[in-house]
Each structure stands twice: as structure tokens, then as C-alpha cells.
Amino acid sequence: MRFGIRTLDEAQLAGKTVLCRVDINQPVDRASGTLKSINRIQACVPTLRELSDKGAKVVVLAHQGSDIEYKNFYTTRPHAQVLSQLLERPVQWIDDVCGPAAREKIAALKDGEILLLDNVRFVAEEQTLFEMKLRLTHEQQAKTLLVEKLAPLADLYVCDAFAAAHRDQPSLCGFEQVLPSYMGRLFEKEFCTVSQVMESPDRPCVFVLGGAKISDAFLMMQTVLERGVADQILTGGLVANIFLAALGKSIGQGSVDFIMKSNYGEYIGKAAALYDQFGGKITLPEDLAWVCGGERQEASLEQIPGDIAAVDIGSRTVETYRQAILNAKTVFVNGPMGVFEQSPSEYGTQAVWQALADTQGFTVLGGGDSITATEKYGLTEQMGYICTGGGALIRFLSGEELPVVKALRHGAAIG
Numbered sequence: 001m002r003f004g005i006r007t008l009d010e011a012q013l014a015g016k017t018v019l020c021r022v023d024i025n026q027p028v029d030r031a032s033g034t035l036k037s038i039n040r041i042q043a044c045v046p047t048l049r050e051l052s053d054k055g056a057k058v059v060v061l062a063h064q065g066s067d068i069e070y071k072n073f074y075t076t077r078p079h080a081q082v083l084s085q086l087l088e089r090p091v092q093w094i095d096d097v098c099g100p101a102a103r104e105k106i107a108a109l110k111d112g113e114i115l116l117l118d119n120v121r122f123v124a125e126e127q128t129l130f131e132m133k134l135r136l137t138h139e140q141q142a143k144t145l146l147v148e149k150l151a152p153l154a155d156l157y158v159c160d161a162f163a164a165a166h167r168d169q170p171s172l173c174g175f176e177q178v179l180p181s182y183m184g185r186l187f188e189k190e191f192c193t194v195s196q197v198m199e200s201p202d203r204p205c206v207f208v209l210g211g212a213k214i215s216d217a218f219l220m221m222q223t224v225l226e227r228g229v230a231d232q233i234l235t236g237g238l239v240a241n242i243f244l245a246a247l248g249k250s251i252g253q254g255s256v257d258f259i260m261k262s263n264y265g266e267y268i269g270k271a272a273a274l275y276d277q278f279g280g281k282i283t284l285p286e287d288l289a290w291v292c293g294g295e296r297q298e299a300s301l302e303q304i305p306g307d308i309a310a311v312d313i314g315s316r317t318v319e320t321y322r323q324a325i326l327n328a329k330t331v332f333v334n335g336p337m338g339v340f341e342q343s344p345s346e347y348g349t350q351a352v353w354q355a356l357a358d359t360q361g362f363t364v365l366g367g368g369d370s371i372t373a374t375e376k377y378g379l380t381e382q383m384g385y386i387c388t389g390g391g392a393l394i395r396f397l398s399g400e401e402l403p404v405v406k407a408l409r410h411g412a413a414i415g
């Protein structure tokens, strides 16, 4: 047991049918039917290999969104092929989730065999719960079709989907009500790593927060500042622009328009309040960059032209941030410093990411775009820990008990 959840060390697996929920939701190229990235598939391989090696009949449940999350589902068929290559053993797949065909295939599994079911979000209950805010309790989730049809075929449930741990859905929270439940190796590793950052980080503990998911960023900042987890927050991206606007600094009309257009106007007031309370710990850019005629331009805050849109932090800010990161013992990172997808506005992100790679401190990084930037600059091996979860990680750091953690604690008492 760790954190009130059973680990695989305690599981009797030989000959048992295991339902294993993973998060292998990856960007998909719909035209060619291929996956643009496989990092999450790689991350759950150790758990699946262990289950199979120990003689379990492994039934893998997963979801796959698409370019527009929750509007556009895609089959898990390509994932089976990638999994099979990574595991160096066959991975069966079926175009069914919990119907008779899937159940027949599950019942026919032999020890050590692995079957990936199709996208669990093809079952309406799985996504309408979230989308329509039906808000079924965990007991009610245990009565959904998915759980009622699959649980009787299984001996135990393993959740390795830390990246989806903030989702309150039957495939994630329903099985724990009726089956003995365990966390997989990836879940265990991610949960322990982020718990350590939250509970007793080596200090100084510096947060690097950029990007564009403003509501998440503000929720997390509030918590880590109130609890004294963060000694310093280095801001970039849209997060920084909102603070600067809140302090009445000129960031260019283009930046202000972007904030308003994104419906983040209310955060200007929130930023002002947060800065009033914790200003000493929140570091804002000294200079910003924008793009003019395809060229990068920079100026200190006092000299920003009135009409520009700031799309990156400036090079003086980069230097300040670099020193803070090099001096830190723990660095938590979420969100790029600028629009790193385009070359005139990628300098801030690239240089700060290089500092993350260079520091002796332990770096924990999460978020889809933050991971993309890490891969783009070839720094994956030099980060301390790359968390597969974005939303889950942020909600965890916001102090919430994640629904899946709650369910797994419940499931630890069964069987």
C-alpha cells in the first residue's frame, strides 16, 4: 500500500483476468490513421509487461480523443499495433468495448495474453458524464453498462492512467466499487513524484508557469502559494501577460485584445489580488518579444510599442529565469514561455527549457505542449521527471483529491 492504494506488489496475478485502464490518448493524424506521438503508450508498457509476464489475462481499456477533445473520437486500433511492437508480443484488438464480441474474446484469453478493447468513449456513459455534467456518484458508475458487463469477467482492476485521474468516469472510477483494485507502476511513479513535490520539495522550489490554460494556472498558483510549496513562480506566456496587464504595465493592445478575445478578462482582477498577496514570490518578465514582418523584436516593458501582441519573454527575462532555475533544488514546469511553435517566438521557451536541462535541481514537467517543446529541443533525457498528465497534474497540485485516487482508495478495501 502507498497513499492508501494497493500496488502491484500485493497482487496475485497468475491466471487472473485483469482489467487495466491506461491513458494512451495521443495526437492522431486522421488522414493516415497513424499516431503522431507515442510517449504515453511507451509509459504504460512496464505495467502491461509485468501483468503479462506474471501470467495475467490482460484486458486493456483506453480512450482516444482527437483533434477536438470530446467531439471527435477515434479508434484504438493503431495503438494495439504500437503496443505490440513495444511489448514485443502480440496484442489482440477488437472493435467492441463491452458487447458480446468483446466479452467472448475476454473469456477466451489465455494466461499472459493481452487484449486492447476499442475506445471506451464509444460507450455513451463514459463521455456524457463529463460532457453533460451528469455527475454520477462512484456507486452509480458501478451500475453503468461498461462496469456491469465487464466486471463479472474480471478478478481485479488496475488503473495506470494517472493522466486521466481527474476524470470522474465509469472506466476510471466505477470498477473500484466492485473489484479489488490496484494502481499500476506508472500511476504509482507519477503519484509518488508529484506528492513529493507537493509535500516536501527540496528548496528552493521554483515553479515555471506559462502557456495559455489560464484557469488551471491560477488555481494551481493560489494553492502552491498559500501552502508555501512554491518559493518563487517564474511567469511566462499568457500567464505573464495577464499579470502585467493587472499591474497596469503596457503589454501592447494586441496582447490585451488576445486576453479579452480568449475570455480571460476576469483573470486580470484575480491576478491583481494574487499579486497583492504574494507579489514577493511572483516574478514577471522585464522584457517581452513580438513579431513584426516575420522578425523577432524585443523591448523592455517601458518601451513596448502600443499596438503589438507579446508572444514571448525577452532575453533579459530569460537570463533572470535561467539563474533562478540553476539555483533551484526543485523546479515544477507547466506551460511554454511563448508561442514556441513559431521560430521568431520560440527563443524564450527554448532557452528556459535548456536551463531546465542544465540545472542540478529536480525538474518535474507536465502538459502536452510543454512535453512537445521538450521533445522539439531534444531535452527529454535531461528532465528529472516528465509527467504524462497535464490536467490531472494541475488538479493534483491545486490540492484536490483526484476522483480516481478516491476510487482506488475505496477499491483497496475490496477483496
Ligand code: ADP
Residues within 6 Å of the ligand: 210, 211, 212, 213, 214, 236, 237, 238, 241, 258, 310, 311, 312, 334, 335, 336, 337, 338, 339, 340, 341, 366, 367, 368, 369, 370, 371, 390
Ligand atoms: P501545456 O500544454 O504545456 O499545459 P498550455 O496548453 O497551457 O501548455 O499552453 C500552450 C500554448 O500556449 C501554446 O500553444 C503556445 O503557443 C501558447 N502561448 C504561449 N505563450 C503565449 C502568448 N504569449 N500568447 C498566446 N499564446 C501563447
Ligand code: MG
Residues within 6 Å of the ligand: 367, 368, 369, 370
Ligand atoms: Mg496544451
